[in-house]
Amino acid sequence: MGDFSSGHMIYLLNGLMWTVLLSMLAMLLGGIAGFAVMLARISQRRWLRRISLGYVQIVQGTPLLIQMFLMYFGLGVAGIEVPALVAAALAMMIYSSAYLGEIWRGSVLSIDNTQFEAAETLALTRWQSLVDVILPQALRIATPPTVGFTVQLVKNTSLASVVGFLELTRSAQVINNSLFEPFLVFGIAAVLYFAVCYPLSLWSRILERKLNAGRRQA
């Protein structure tokens, strides 16, 4: 019967740090790629809209776990050896780019088209209209669902354990393999996930409420 020691706790906290790091990487890279997906989805070029729609449908129609395997083993077979962190981050970048792209596209399209017209009538380019007029307004609408998606993302980083990335879930597995105290070990892991996710969902809900209050006033 093994005892749960402070050493184990540090090991878990170390895993948590990798979980947070992977989440941030996925959010950062996925955000950049997601912005590009959003642009492609609202493009005036039909072929770009088609291709990006196909991309989104493929990514949203397959499990993240499979994407993770494909990225890790697929790259390996292709002769590109990457650390588990990189494979996981790339898989999650692709995964989040599709979802964020769709969230942001919806936010942009929810802004009345007359705003675009007013801007273009003033001789602004489409890009200037987007950046100066549409995006600042879409941002308010996009923030709550984006933060909400981040919560999902943090939890989904646990899937990176399958490619051997030593994040929180994998760390808990490793400890449990020697201690055989699943309730305790995975319970602590759950609490740690919750400690990261709960403030985020709380924030998301506050933002949502603010947005609705603002709408009611208007």
Place this chain on the structure above:
Amino acid sequence: MPAAVKLENVVKRFGALEVLKGISFDIEAGQVVALIGASGSGKSTALRCINRLEQIQSGTIEVCGHRVEDPALDPRSLRQDVGMVFQSYNLFPHMTVGENVMLALKRVKRMDRSAARKVAERVLRQVGLAEKIDNYPEQLSGGQQQRVAIARSLAMAPKVMLFDEVTSALDPKLTGEVLRVMEDLAKAGMTMVVVTHEMAFARRAADKVIFMHQGHVHEVGDASILTTPETPELREFLDHDL
């Protein structure tokens, strides 16, 4: 002198629906033209074709030397000469009044902030709203918002201004203050195309009245056609409108 705006046989279709069935008219520099007609007769569409918010299927449109129907035309060079004011104001709600006016000055005319601010102050004074420069649109009445929209368009120093039922969303008192601003503009020599249901305004300010009916230009004349219409359609329209 060439016409400021010249439409010839303009046809505009939305899918199978032919909205403009070969319309022609021209507007000289400095003229104020009232575009009237029943709902659905194609007034807004005609206006939107002039600054290429809509592309036409055939015919020609010439505006201040720009060939509007030419696919190679950069719409931005056209739109620097053509201002437009909408029924729903379409101010940018996340910007102050001043920022609304300055945006295109900075982005399109590449003015620095202080130069743009000076222009904004001038055009806002012109519409009687100098003191609102740091307010947000939502803090203004509808009439004030519409005057800001006019100032925003005016700031770009357009040669032609298009107005699409700009007072339709306003009550009579606020309508008056917007129409006064437009009459001042007309007196100052601005070329204006005004889609309106305000017949009193058309009588006072219009040099030319164009009556549209079912996608055609049905009757054209000076403001006197509003009192003595020639066609029965215009007579009926005027009777119903009063």
